Amino acid sequence: MxxxxxxxxxxxxxxxxxxxxxxxxxxxxxxxxxxxxxxxxxxxxxxxxxxxxxxxxxxxxxxxxxxxxxxxxxxxxxxxxxxxxxxxxxxxxxxxxxxxxxxxxxxxxxxxxxxxxxxxxHIGWYVPKYYADKHPEITDWKNLNKFAKDFKTSESGDKGQFIGADPEYSQHDTGIIKNLKLDFKHVPSGSEAAQQKEIKRLYAAKKPFLTYWWTPQLLQNQIELVEVKLPEFKEGCNEPADQADCGYPQxxxxxxxxxxxxxxxxxxxxxxxxxxxxxxxxxxxxxxxxxxxxxxxxxxxxxxxxxxxxxxxxxxxx
Structure with missing residues (x-):
């Protein structure tokens, strides 16, 4: 391989x-x-x-x-x-x-x-376009901590909430958060349907959110999301997942x-x-x-x- x-x-x-x-x-x-x-x-x-x-x-x-x-x-x-x-x-x-x-x-x-x-x-981290338009710096992971307070929820406590994917999906987001020292808490969505429902709810209310998402995915035809640039993926940078310090590849x-x-x-x-x-x-x-x-x-x-x-x-x- x-x-x-x-x-x-x-x-x-x-x-x-x-x-x-x-x-x-x-x-x-x-x-x-x-x-x-x-x-x-x-x-x-x-x-x-x-x-x-x-x-x-x-x-x-x-x-x-x-x-x-x-x-x-x-x-x-x-x-x-x-x-x-x-x-x-x-x-x-x-x-x-x-x-x-x-x-x-x-x-x-x-x-x-x-x-x-x-x-x-491709998998990546995304925010809604209306939030990125107001805060263009958010599209670089190095600036995420500046805006973490905007993403706080009852589930994330004093940290910003990161909406995680279905636990069965391969992912290394908890590693990214830990190793890049991001002031966010990974909150699993439980399923793709639940994740999509929550994204649509927040989008309709024009609230900020940060989420794991991927393409191709029909949701991108229905709402506008902007990717947050993470450190470039290099082979092995996500193995083991808890030591990951990079994003995702094409x-x-x-x-x-x-x-x-x-x-x-x-x-x-x-x-x-x-x-x-x-x-x-x-x-x-x-x-x-x-x-x-x-x-x-x-x-x-x-x-x-x-x-x-x-x-x-x-x-x-x-």
């Missing part, structure tokens, strides 16, 4: 993730054969990951007659499942679990890269699959390796789901109907 491994977390999600129905025949019950006739896709808990799965599942089933099961799990659990034959592929990894990558990709070699997803992700999101599936040469494996789309494509499906209220399969169907020239390149040639 190269320096791309340095990822952070989560990222491409939006609002509460709608659960894709799980098959009654869960892959967690039987070890994958790797033949590609029936596969299990691991779905992390954010909307971008849901969009990937929805489109891949429909095309695999409709175009290649592959039976697809879907099970929700975070990235770390997904690597273990790929190693143990409980899942076959993970379509969006942000390189936020270096231990799992070292164990299963580098050492055991039971999990292999399936190539880049085509989506670029990440080319990556796909992974079990070595058994990859080596099997099935149409399913070829399709998953070919599956590559843009931030714009993923955002479109997320918008259908989270703005238009479409179920994931219907959102996938709409995107597929409108983008044949993109997805037909993913179908293995006979």
């Amino acid at each position: 190269n320096s791309k491994r340095i990822r952070i977390s989560l990222i491409a999600g939006t609002a509460a993730v709608g659960m894709i129905a799980l098959s009654a025949c869960s892959a967690a019950e039987t070890k994958s054969s790797g033949d590609g006739d029936e596969i299990t896709l691991a779905q992390p808990n954010w909307a971008g990951a849901e969009a990937n799965i929805a489109v891949a599942k429909k095309l695999l089933e409709d175009e290649l007659d592959v039976k697809v099961d879907v099970t929700q799990m975070n990235e770390a659990a997904a690597f273990k499942a790929l190693d143990g034959g409980k899942a076959d592929a993970l379509l969006e990894d942000w390189h936020g679990n270096p231990n799992e990558l070292k164990t299963y990709v580098d050492k055991k070699k039971s999990v292999v890269s399936a190539g880049e997803l085509g989506v670029q992700g 990440v080319d999101l990556e796909k992974f699959m079990s070595k058994d599936l990859s080596d099997g040469g099935s149409d399913a494996a070829k399709f998953l390796k070919n599956f590559k789309w843009s931030n714009k494509d993923q955002d479109a499906v997320v918008s259908y789901m989270k703005v238009d209220g479409m179920k994931s399969d219907k959102a996938a169907e709409k995107w597929i109907k409108e983008n044949k020239s993109t997805w037909e390149q993913w179908i293995p040639k006979k």
Whole structure:
């Protein structure tokens, strides 16, 4: 693995993730054969990951007659499942679990890269634009302590509140706060939905807030956020997380699959390796789901109907 491994977390999600129905025949019950006739896709808990799965599942089933099961799990659990034959592929990894990558990709070699997803992700610290317009200095982390009092809440006491992400997301914000000696308290949001709800509440009230957030994320189309520049990310600067003293990088999101599936040469494996789309494509499906209220399969169907020239390149040639 190269320096791309340095990822952070989560990222491409939006609002509460709608659960894709799980098959009654869960892959967690039987070890994958790797033949590609029936596969299990691991779905992390954010909307971008849901969009990937929805489109891949429909095309695999409709175009290649592959039976697809879907099970929700975070990235770390997904690597273990790929190693143990409980899942076959993970379509969006942000390189936020270096231990799992070292164990299963580098050492055991039971999990292999399936190539880049085509989506670029970035995590950072953000404040609302209306606050940055009044206090332009806030966009440099060195000035955060000057304004900490503006971010105090009942939960943060005498410190400014930093709105943290879902605890399952890979992150090193508590390390940043401690090691950069920032006068802020990390307050976890509990979930992406809860975090987004709180951000929208504060934004509507025109109150200041400092939060972990990421792109691509549909929220940026609804409200204006400005990134606070943190120290430049360098490989290893966030390991271990409690010693982190840097920000987050731009990440080319990556796909992974079990070595058994990859080596099997099935149409399913070829399709998953070919599956590559843009931030714009993923955002479109997320918008259908989270703005238009479409179920994931219907959102996938709409995107597929409108983008044949993109997805037909993913179908293995006979």
